[in-house]
Amino acid sequence: MSNVLIIFVDSFPYQLLSCVTHLNSATEKWPIIPGFGYSVNIHAEMFGGLLPDDVGYFGEWQYNPLASPGWRIRKILPLLDALCRPYVMNRGLQYLLTRNYQPGHIMPNIRLRDLDKFAMAGKHILESPKTYPHPTLFSEFSHLNVIPIPQLPKGTRDEQLYHTGLDAIAQHHQLLIPFPDLDGFGHTYGTDALPYQEHLSHLDTWIMHLIEQFQSHYPQHHIFIISDHGMVNVTQGIYLDIEEIVGKAGNHSYVYFSDANLLRVWVRDERIRTSLYEYLLQLEYGQLVSPDERQEYGLTSKHFGDFIFVLHEGLAFEPSTFAHHKPTGMHGYHPLDPGQQAIAIHYGPQWQHEPPQRMRDVYVMMRQALNEQW
Ligand SMILES: [Zn+2]
Known part of the structure; x- marks a missing residue:
């Protein structure tokens, strides 16, 4: 069986690869065209080759009145909305009415009168990779271990994941280490700000150490560093x-x-x-x-x-x-816009197949590597 390390960095833009020294010096690096939409769909394409039509959702929320948090109280929603005209009141009551709906997920800024229209539809693969309801790399390759994202404040998870990942390499010859935090730094501060640039530089160093660790344990290997989309300032x-x-x-x-x-x-x-x-x-x-x-x-x-x-x-x-x-920074624009391009980087024997161009090609590439018989 092959030795494969996949390092996933949420929102690493190809456009900003030149800001980091280690990863930018890789010889095999490609800009990747993401799908339309946000991570919830792009991850399905990246890890399962699945497009929105295949999984049946586009975005986290979809028009679906019967499954919406406000369907049972739909008759009084227009009245509540009219009574709660000031934004703070509207959102406050919305919070109270929806707090038991999909706990653990962000409740969007849905107006009271629209609470009977939208329901959560999208499923994040990385939240439960082995039980996602469609076939993915994680269901196909039982040896592919995924480091779970720790329940820590956003912005502090990546460092923990780096240490956990470093320790896990000796036990797992097929391993995925996710780094979710760069996305939040981009949304909150934008890509020019110091916290963003500092985090990018930490990631560059951590990832280089992980690569070296994997290479020393498994001299014959494929290592991929991939992201799901870019990030631009708003x-x-x-x-x-x-x-x-x-x-x-x-x-x-x-x-x-x-x-x-x-x-x-x-x-x-x-x-x-x-x-x-x-x-x-x-x-x-x-x-x-x-x-x-x-x-x-x-x-x-x-x-x-x-x-x-x-x-x-x-x-x-x-x-x-x-x-x-x-937000200060955002992604999810037209997939061909320059700031939206994701990254795919490969270390190992020179890639003999077609270079990847789209997110579904990244899936095919990783699947080929995981399938190699050594
Ligand atoms: Zn994001």
Whole structure:
């Protein structure tokens, strides 16, 4: 069986590889085009070759009234929403009403009157890699051990994972070590800020030590350093005026969910489909995902929205259905935008197969290495 170490760094942009010395000196490094959307989908493509159409979700939240946290109290939601006009009150009551819904997950900035529309749909592979409901590297390769992410404050987990990973190498010749923290540094501080740059530099050093440790235990090996997407600074907030132009949203007209930079719109009344389309078409700060792109990226299901709109790189909706304020850094823009490219780095015998270009190729590459018979 082959010896394979996979080091996964959440949100390591290919664009910033030149900021670190060790990893940048690797001879085999490739920019990778991520899928549309966020980690919850990109991880399915990276570890299972699965596109949104294959897993049945796009994003963490989807339009699904019956499974929504507010369905049973839907009749009083408009009244509660009207009574709680000030934002703090609206969000406070929302918190009280939803605190037992999917504990452990962030509750987005859903208005009280929309609590009967959206439900959580996406599943994070790395939360339970061996029991994910679709086939992945983790179900196929029983020897592939995944270091669990510790229950520590964000920003302090990576150092712990480095030490745990270092110790685990002697016992596991097929091992995945995740580093989840860079993502949060990017969202909170942006990529130019000192905390982000410092963390990037720590990762570079830790990963180099892990590589050396693995190489010394297993002289014959494949080592991959991979990320799921990039990260760019957000330069401008965008106010979404869809309801002012097209009319009030609702279960009987249309429904929309705006993540930081993705907008999904579900048409509930066919008579307003054209107005919605025309509204989205004339917006200057982004683009509608075309039917060809939806085919290419595995987004054809109508459950993902009749329309999917993505902001230009560096912009963010403010407020959005996800957050009241825009983040300082963000990812999830058009997969071909330069700041969105992820990384794939390989150490070992020179890679003899096609170099990877897309996230699904990274899956194929890792699967080939795990399957090698030595
Ligand atoms: Zn993120």
